[in-house]
Amino acid sequence: MGSAISVQPLRVLIIDDDQALLRMLRLSMLSEGLEVATASDGFTGLEALARDNFDAIVLDLQMPNMDGRTFYRQMLAQGRRTPVLILSAYGAEAARRELRADAALPKPFDPDVLVETIRRIAEPAASS
Amino acid sequence: MKIGGTPAQTNRQQENGSPPFAAKAAVTSAAEPVRTGDLPYRRLLEALGVAVYATDAAGRIVFFNDAAAELWGRRPELGKDEWCGSYRILHPDGTHMPHDQCPMAICLKENRAVRGMEAIAERPDGSHFWFMPFPTPIRDDAGRLVGAINVLIDVTDRKRAEVDAFRFAGIVESSDDAIVSKDVNGIIGSWNPAAERIFGYTADEVIGRSVRLIIPPDRQNEEDEVLRRIKIGERVDHFETLRRRKDGTDVPISLTVSPVKDETGCIIGASKIARDITVQKRAEEALHKSIAVKDEFLSLVSHELKTPIATILGNALVLLRRGDTLPAADKEQALRDVADEADKLQRIIENLLLLTRLDAGQELDTEPVRVPALVAQAIAGFQHRNVKRPISMLEEGGVPIALGQPAMLLLVIENMISNADKYSPSGAPIECVVRENSEGEIDVSVRDYGIGLDTAEAEELFTPFYRSPKARAKAKGMGLGLAVCKRLVEAQGGRIWACARPEGGCDFTFTLRRAEEDWE
Numbered sequence: 001m002g003s004a005i006s007v008q009p010l011r012v013l014i015i016d017d018d019q020a021l022l023r024m025l026r027l028s029m030l031s032e033g034l035e036v037a038t039a040s041d042g043f044t045g046l047e048a049l050a051r052d053n054f055d056a057i058v059l060d061l062q063m064p065n066m067d068g069r070t071f072y073r074q075m076l077a078q079g080r081r082t083p084v085l086i087l088s089a090y091g092a093e094a095a096r097r098e099l100r101a102d103a104a105l106p107k108p109f110d111p112d113v114l115v116e117t118i119r120r121i122a123e124p125a126a127s128s
Numbered sequence: 129m130k131i132g133g134t135p136a137q138t139n140r141q142q143e144n145g146s147p148p149f150a151a152k153a154a155v156t157s158a159a160e161p162v163r164t165g166d167l168p169y170r171r172l173l174e175a176l177g178v179a180v181y182a183t184d185a186a187g188r189i190v191f192f193n194d195a196a197a198e199l200w201g202r203r204p205e206l207g208k209d210e211w212c213g214s215y216r217i218l219h220p221d222g223t224h225m226p227h228d229q230c231p232m233a234i235c236l237k238e239n240r241a242v243r244g245m246e247a248i249a250e251r252p253d254g255s256h257f258w259f260m261p262f263p264t265p266i267r268d269d270a271g272r273l274v275g276a277i278n279v280l281i282d283v284t285d286r287k288r289a290e291v292d293a294f295r296f297a298g299i300v301e302s303s304d305d306a307i308v309s310k311d312v313n314g315i316i317g318s319w320n321p322a323a324e325r326i327f328g329y330t331a332d333e334v335i336g337r338s339v340r341l342i343i344p345p346d347r348q349n350e351e352d353e354v355l356r357r358i359k360i361g362e363r364v365d366h367f368e369t370l371r372r373r374k375d376g377t378d379v380p381i382s383l384t385v386s387p388v389k390d391e392t393g394c395i396i397g398a399s400k401i402a403r404d405i406t407v408q409k410r411a412e413e414a415l416h417k418s419i420a421v422k423d424e425f426l427s428l429v430s431h432e433l434k435t436p437i438a439t440i441l442g443n444a445l446v447l448l449r450r451g452d453t454l455p456a457a458d459k460e461q462a463l464r465d466v467a468d469e470a471d472k473l474q475r476i477i478e479n480l481l482l483l484t485r486l487d488a489g490q491e492l493d494t495e496p497v498r499v500p501a502l503v504a505q506a507i508a509g510f511q512h513r514n515v516k517r518p519i520s521m522l523e524e525g526g527v528p529i530a531l532g533q534p535a536m537l538l539l540v541i542e543n544m545i546s547n548a549d550k551y552s553p554s555g556a557p558i559e560c561v562v563r564e565n566s567e568g569e570i571d572v573s574v575r576d577y578g579i580g581l582d583t584a585e586a587e588e589l590f591t592p593f594y595r596s597p598k599a600r601a602k603a604k605g606m607g608l609g610l611a612v613c614k615r616l617v618e619a620q621g622g623r624i625w626a627c628a629r630p631e632g633g634c635d636f637t638f639t640l641r642r643a644e645e646d647w648e
Contacts, residue, residue, distance in 0.1 A: 020465040024442040089434035090427045108438035
């Protein structure tokens with residue numbers, strides 16, 4: 001199983017429009033040895049996805065310009081199957097079921113739980 | 129038909145005042161030879177399907193046919209029962225009519241035919257029937273009254289139909305629903321008072337015209353479909369649609385149209401019942417709206433309150449667990465975010481509390497305030513948190529002292545600046561202008577170069593939890609800030625409004641009353 005000292009660190013894309021939350025997510029993931037890229041809405045998220053490969057995506061639902069649901073559907077439409085963890089203050093689990101996403105965490109959350117969840121959904125993909 | 133006795137009988141009849149013609153035959157046994165020539169008449173009367181009976185001049189019944197017996201529900205005793213063979217007779221109003229005052233009695237006593245009367249007869253079994261009698265005196269050749277003959281026409285069915293029609297008319301008249309009849313071509317035949325109320329046309333204005341008159345142009349095809357279905361005998365049930373009133377406004381209705389058939393089963397038109405469902409529609413809309421608002425409110429509150437908490441909690445845990453391994457700059461940023469997010473939460477909670485506490489119309493205690501100083505203070509506070517946003521203040525001329533509550537005013541200005549910041553592209557300036565307006569009041573405008581607004585939503589912006597479609601696409605928020613501003617400004621005796629500038633961006637302005645001269 002994975003740990004903070006994988007040879008190839010997990011690459012995570014975080015999509016959230018709240019800058020303070022983005023910084024906190026980034027800090028907690030970096031401190032756990034993950035590689036992190038950030039995007040502040042669905043559009044920039046799709047752009048980032050087109051440029052780089054990621055092992056997992058942390059996705060907020062309510063965002064201006066392009067919300068999380070739209071991003072998710074567009075990503076699937078583009079044929080990408082990157083594992084997605086949904087982060088939301090309201091109805092995270094319901095949205096996971098609706099979108100058939102890999103995991104969901106309600107806000108607020110313990111950053112360690114977040115990192116564990118990311119590893120759980122990302123590693124099958126990363127090791128395959 | 130003239131019925132008279134034969135000369136042979138006449139003498140006897142005159143002696144005892146009895147049967148003009150067939151009495152003898154009727155009371156005599158079959159064995160007794162029938163001597164009179166009126167046998168064919170008697171047979172004729174017996175064979176008739178209508179009730180017929182005859183009396184002598186004294187009113188004793190001397191003949192009745194089977195139809196009469198059936199109608200009465202009894203067989204009167206010939207030569208004994210008087211005036212009428214029915215068990216009891218009632219006036220049309222239901223009061224008792226003695227037999228010796230019945231139409232036949234009048235006929236005999238007054239020696240005249242009685243017409244145009246109606247009465248009710250009761251049978252021994254208690255059942256009733258309505259009838260019209262036609263008692264006619266019978267006179268001999270010398271013109272002397274020898275008896276009378278009466279034909280009873282059972283009008284019970286017609287009477288029932290009349291009563292039903294009367295009741296039905298009452299229902300139609302008093303109905304709250306429009307009840308309209310039309311022919312197979314949609315030409316209106318009747319129009320009740322409720323139809324007048326709902327559609328605004330009087331019966332005189334619409335009878336003889338097509339029902340299409342009240343159908344909006346874009347719904348005319350509905351009438352084609354209704355007529356098609358009516359012609360094949362189908363009914364249209366509780367169809368919700370719109371109809372146009374005389375004044376041009378539309379009214380939502382629930383429509384039921386049923387085919388009307390004549391006695392042969394032929395479809396001759398349709399009856400149409402239209403219920404005004406304006407109130408129901410409004411209630412439904414309000415309910416849907418309130419459910420939507422509640423859902424959105426829960427989602428917004430969760431999001432707006434929990435996201436800052438997520439940041440605070442996450443940063444606190446990371447700093448606690450791995451603080452000593454993090455670079456100093458990251459630690460500082462994390463702590464700053466904790467403080468800012470706590471501040472954001474405090475603001476949201478303050479706004480929520482203010483909104484709940486300040487009922488519309490409530491007044492705040494006011495005192496003389498120097499508005500430019502408050503604006504400067506709000507700008508300084510904002511600038512401290514948002515270093516990158518250019519923000520300035522312009523004081524036009526000498527601004528008089530205003531009446532307000534300083535802490536609440538500061539909150540209003542902060543909310544307005546925060547709103548401008550939220551909807552401005554990064555780097556776009558925010559300008560605060562303070563001046564005396566032409567009414568001598570104090571105006572504070574916060575001018576942005578952001579997304580602007582639609583004139584139609586300028587009012588709605590100040591409704592709690594309202595967020596314009598543009599705003600939703602642009603940034604998060606609860607739609608609380610401006611609502612709070614409005615309550616606070618009005619509670620200080622002022623006004624607040626928003627207007628878009630043609631070149632882009634908005635001006636949000638509020639006005640405060642001026643303090644008395646003594647304070648200047």
